[in-house]
Amino acid sequence: xxxxxxxxxxxxxxxxxxxxxxxxxxxxxxxxxxxxxxxxxxxxxxxxxxxxxxxxxxxxxxxxxxxxxxxxxxxxxxxxxxxxxxxxxxxxxxxxxxxxxxxxxxxxxxxxxxxxxxxxxxxxxxxxxxxxxxxxxxxxxxxxxxxxxxxxxxxxxxxxxxxxxxxxxxxxxxxxxxxxxxxxxxxxxxxxxxxxxxxxxxxxxxxxxxxxxxxxxxxxxxxxxxxxxxxxxxxxxxxxxxxxxxxxxxxxxxxxxxxxxxxxxxxxxxxxxxxxxxxxxxxxxxxxxxxxxxxxxxxxxxxxxxxxxxxxxxxxxxxxxxxxxxxxxxxxxxxxxxxxxxxxxxxxxxxxxxxxxxxxxxxxxxxxxxxxxxxxxxxxxxxxxxxxxxxxxxxxxxxxxxxxxxxxxxxxxxxxxxxxxxxxxxxxxxxxxxxxxxxxxxxxxxxxxxxxxxxxxxxxx
Numbered sequence: 016x017x018x019x020x021x022x023x024x025x026x027x028x029x030x031x032x033x034x035x036x037x038x039x040x041x042x043x044x045x046x047x048x049x050x051x052x053x054x055x056x057x058x059x060x061x062x063x064x065x066x067x068x069x070x071x072x073x074x075x076x077x078x079x080x081x082x083x084x085x086x087x088x089x090x091x092x093x094x095x096x097x098x099x100x101x102x103x104x105x106x107x108x109x110x111x112x113x114x115x116x117x118x119x120x121x122x123x124x125x126x127x128x129x130x131x132x133x134x135x136x137x138x139x140x141x142x143x144x145x146x147x148x149x150x151x152x153x154x155x156x157x158x159x160x161x162x163x164x165x166x167x168x169x170x171x172x173x174x175x176x177x178x179x180x181x182x183x184x185x186x187x188x189x190x191x192x193x194x195x196x197x198x199x200x201x202x203x204x205x206x207x208x209x210x211x212x213x214x215x216x217x218x219x220x221x222x223x224x225x226x227x228x229x230x231x232x233x234x235x236x237x238x239x240x241x242x243x244x245x246x247x248x249x250x251x252x253x254x255x256x257x258x259x260x261x262x263x264x265x266x267x268x269x270x271x272x273x274x275x276x277x278x279x280x281x282x283x284x285x286x287x288x289x290x291x292x293x294x295x296x297x298x299x300x301x302x303x304x305x306x307x308x309x310x311x312x313x314x315x316x317x318x319x320x321x322x323x324x325x326x327x328x329x330x331x332x333x334x335x336x337x338x339x340x341x342x343x344x345x346x347x348x349x350x351x352x353x354x355x356x357x358x359x360x361x362x363x364x365x366x367x368x369x370x371x372x373x374x375x376x377x378x379x380x381x382x383x384x385x386x387x388x389x390x391x392x393x394x395x396x397x398x399x400x401x402x403x404x405x406x407x408x409x410x411x412x413x414x415x416x417x418x419x420x421x422x423x424x425x426x427x428x429x430x431x432x433x434x435x436x437x438x439x440x441x442x443x444x445x446x447x448x449x450x451x452x453x454x455x456x457x458x459x460x461x462x463x464x465x466x467x468x469x470x471x472x473x474x475x476x
Contacts, residue, residue, distance in 0.1 A: 019207070020204055020207030020208045020210075020211060021207075021211060021214075023164060023197060023199065023204070023208065024137070024164070024208060024211035024213075024214035024215050025214055026194045026197070027137045027162045027163075027164050027194060027195075027197060027214065027215070028136070028137050028162070028214040028215075029192075029194070030162045030191075030192035030194040030195045031134070031136055031137050031160075031161070031162035031195070033192055034160060034162065034191055034192065034195055035134075035160065037190050037191055039111035039113065039114075041189060041190050041191065042111075042157050042158060042160065042191065043107050043111075043158070044189060045157050045185065045186060045189040045191050046103055046104075046106060046107035046154055046157055046158065047103075047104075047107055048185040048186075048188050048189060049103060049150070049153070049154065049157075049181070049182055049185040049186075050100055050103045050104060050107075051185070052181045052182070052184050052185040053099075053100060053103070053150065053178075053181055054100070056177065056180075056181045057096070059177055060090070060174065060177045060178060060181065061090065061091050061096070063173040063174045063176065063177040064088075064089070064090040064091055064146065064171075064173070064174040065091065066173050067088060067146075067170060067171050067172065067173050067174050068085070068088060068089055068091070070170075071084070071085045071088050071170050072085060074170075080170065081348070082349070083271070083272035083348040083349055084143070084168075084170060084272075085170075086272050087143075087145045087272055088145065088146065088168075088170055088171050088174075090146055090147060090174060095147060098147075098410070099147040099150050099151070102150070102151055102154065102410060102415055102416040103150060103154045103415075105410075105415035105416070106154045106155060106158050106415030106416060106433075107154075107158070108415075109158060109414075109415055109433060111158075112132060112158070112159055112433040112434060112436075112437050113132055113133055113134060113159070113160050113437070114131060114132065114133075115131065115132040116129050116130065116131055116132075116472035117130045117131075117132060117439065118130035119469065119470045119471070119472040120467050120468065120469060120470060121466055121467070121468045121469075121470045122443075122465050122466065122467065123451070123456075123463055123464075123465060123466055124447065124466075125445060125446040125447035125451075126443070126444075126445050126446075126447065126451045127443070127444050127446070127470060128441060128442070128443050128444075129441070129442045129443075129444070129472065130439050130440075130441055130442075131439060131440055131441075131442050132437045132438075132439050133160070133437065133438060133439060133440050134159055134160035134161040134436065134437065134438070135161055135216050135217050135436055135437065135438050136161065136162070136215075136216035136217070137161070137162045137163070137164070137214060137215045137216050137217075138152075138156060138161050138162070138163045138164070138215075138216070138217050138218075138219060138418075138436070139163075139164045139166075139205075139208055139209075139215050139217070139218045139219070139236070140152050140163060140164070140165050140166070140218075140219045140220075140221070140418065140419070141166045141205055141218070141219070141220045141221065141222070141226070141230065142165075142166070142167055142168065142220070142221035142222055142419075143167070143168040143170075143221065143222035143226065145167075145171070146167060146171040146174035146175050146178060148165075148167065148221065149165055149167060149175055149178045149179065149182070149198070150178060150182070151416035151417065151418070152165060152416075152418050153165070153182050153196045154415070154416060155415070155416055155417075155418050155432065155433060155436060156195075156196065156418075156436070157191070157195070157196070158415075158433055159433045159436040159437060161436050162194075162195050162196070163195075163196050163197070164197045164198070164199060164208065164215070165179075165196070165197070165198045165199070166198065166199045166200070166204070166205050167198070168222075169200075172200060175198060175200075176198075176200075179196075179198040182196050183196070206233070209230070209233050209234035209236065210234070210235075211236075212234070212235045212236045215236050216236070216237070217236065217237050217238075217239060218230055218234060218236050218237070218238045218239070218240075219238075219239050219240050219418055219419050219431075220238065220240045220419075221240060221419045221420075227240050239419070239421050239423065239426065239427060239431070239435075240419055240420075240421060240422075243274075243346045243372035243374070244273070244274025244275055244276070244278070244346055244372060244374045244375075244420070245278050245279070245344070245345075245346050245370070245371050245372035245374065246266070246274075246275060246276065246277050246278055246279070246371070246372075246374050246375045246376055246377075246404045246407075247277065247278070247279040247280070247281055247366070247367050247370075247371055247376045247377070248262065248263055248266060248277050248279075248280055248281070248376070248377045248378075248379060248404065249281040249283075249357070249360075249363040249367070249376070249377070249378045249379070249389065250263075250280070250281065250282045250283055250286055250290060250291070250294070250379050251283055251360060251363075251378055251379060251380035251381075251382060251385050251389075252283040252285045252286065253380050253381040253382040253385060254283075254286065254290055254379040254380055254381065255379070255381055256289075256290050256293055258379055258401055259290055259293075259294050259379045260293060260294050260297045262377065262379055262401060262402065262403050263277065263280060263294055263297070263298065263379070264294075264297050264298060264301055264303075265403040265405060266377070266403040266404045266405055267298065267301070267303055267350070267352055268301045268302075268303065268350065269403070269405045270405065271347075271348060271349050271350050272348045272349070273405065274346075274374060274420060275374065275375050275397075275404050275405050275406075275407040275408060275420075276348070276404065276405065277352065277377070277403075277404050278345065278346055278347050278352065278353060279343055279352070279353045279354075279355065279366075279370070279371075280294075280352055280353070280354045280355070281355055281356075281357050281363045281366060281367075282294075282311055282354060282355070282356050282357070283356075283357060283358075283359075283360075283363075284310065284356050284357065284358050287310055287311065287314040287356065288314055288317075291311060291314055291315075292314060292315060295311075295315055295327075295335075295354075296327050298352065299327060299330040299331065299334050299335070300327075300330070301350070302334070302350055303334070303350045303351070303352050304334050304335075304336070304350060304351045304352070305334060305335045305336070305352055305354055306336055306337070306338035306339070306342040306351065306352070306353045306354065307335060307336070307337065307338055307354045308337075308338055308354065308355045308356055309337070310356040311354045311355070311356050312335065312337060315331055315335055316331065338353050338354065338355070343355060343366075343370050344370055346372070360378075360385055360388060360389065361392075363378075363389075364388075364389065364392040364393055367393050367395070368392075368393065368394050371395065372422060373394060373395045373396060373422040374395060374396060374397065374407070374420060374422055375395060375396065375397035375398075375399065375404045375407035375429075376393050376395045376397070376398055376399070376404070377398075377399040377400070377401075377402060377403070377404050378399070378400055378401075379401055380400065380401070386400040386401075395422070396420065396421065396422050396428045396429040397429050407420070407429065407430065408430055409430035409431070409432045412429075412430055412432070414430060414432025414433065414434075415432065415433075416432070417430040417431055417432055418431045418432070418435070418436060419431050421435065
């Protein structure tokens with residue numbers, strides 16, 4: 016018999032509270048047990064993933080599921096499996112984020128105040144398609160001391176069930192409660208859990224704009240996440256030709272379905288007859304469809320008439336189209352790129368701040384001044400200079416993995432790793448005889464005065 020949403024949330028809270036007296040070393044051991052169990056159950060997990068893939072491909076063929084979601088679902092191809100395992104190992108090897116003292120002051124003799132990092136509590140994480148997210152988030156939750164309730168997409172239900180059983184089996188061999196990591200399967204369960212603000216401390220949705228907006232408007236629990244990955248690259252008037260080609264092509268084709276893939280290319284008008292045709296050629300050869308504004312489209316048409324560009328001329332006819340206004344507001348998640356001409360750096364910044372999703376944006380430039388202006392002017396969680404937007408990732412940042420990307424401005428921003436899953440408490444420690452009381456302090460004669468002197472953070476908690 017399945018538990019009610021309230022019982023799931025209560026169990027998670029109880030597991031969290033019980034876990035706070037479990038050592039950091041035991042949490043790390045739990046991660047290594049999970050990796051060991053994943054390796055032992057690889058065949059069963061990938062078999063389940065194959066079943067999910069077969070059903071997803073049938074849905075995509077029938078037009079009921081987007082192709083990018085199918086690609087995100089696959090755990091069997093490329094380096095996904097090994098990367099998932101390595102993420103667990105990397106997280107296990109990171110320093111313990113709990114008990115870190117970030118502020119230490121003596122309020123008076125033998126009265127010391129410390130700000131100490133601690134877990135947030137119970138996390139409800141909702142995500143779509145990618146089954147390895149279960150392992151990523153479970154690992155981050157364990158290392159940071161947060162209990163977690165996880166809900167994946169229905170497309171990956173079989174894979175998720177196998178991964179959840181594997182994690183539970185590993186936890187059973189540790190001092191942590193098995194309920195420290197739980198999974199739910201239905202939207203109805205999620206809807207019910209969103210009302211459990213007495214037990215759940217943070218909701219992290221990962222997925223479509225519609226999913227995130229729905230969550231944000233359906234709960235009193237704090238929500239951290241991002242709705243879109245509408246990333247842009249701006250080719251500044253000083254951009255280097257080869258650098259521009261490398262950065263733009265990688266950002267588009269490395270993994271088009273990812274939230275950190277570039278979706279809009281802004282081209283300075285001075286580059287229309289120089290660098291832009293070469294960048295376009297490189298994209299076209301990579302099978303990218305270009306949705307162009309009138310100036311960038313005209314420049315490509317003119318360049319295709321050159322005798323040296325005969326092969327590209329054919330691709331322009333099949334892969335280049337006029338851009339509709341909504342092209343610059345769309346997360347394509349495919350080999351489609353919207354292109355717009357801008358007259359200045361200021362115009363590029365204005366476009367990104369107005370049309371972007373505040374995820375990750377890049378400038379390609381040889382001007383230190385332009386790079387600095389772009390970094391200061393663009394209001395995004397990640398702002399890059401001459402580097403592919405695909406670097407915006409917790410694994411690549413050295414976080415081991417990420418629980419999600421936050422485009423908000425409070426608490427955590429960008430890829431959310433261990434640090435983003437921490438809050439803090441204030442610890443006041445009196446070591447004086449008789450303790451300390453507020454009544455002893457004041458400005459009247461004979462009263463004690465606060466000193467607020469910095470002290471060495473020697474204590475550990």
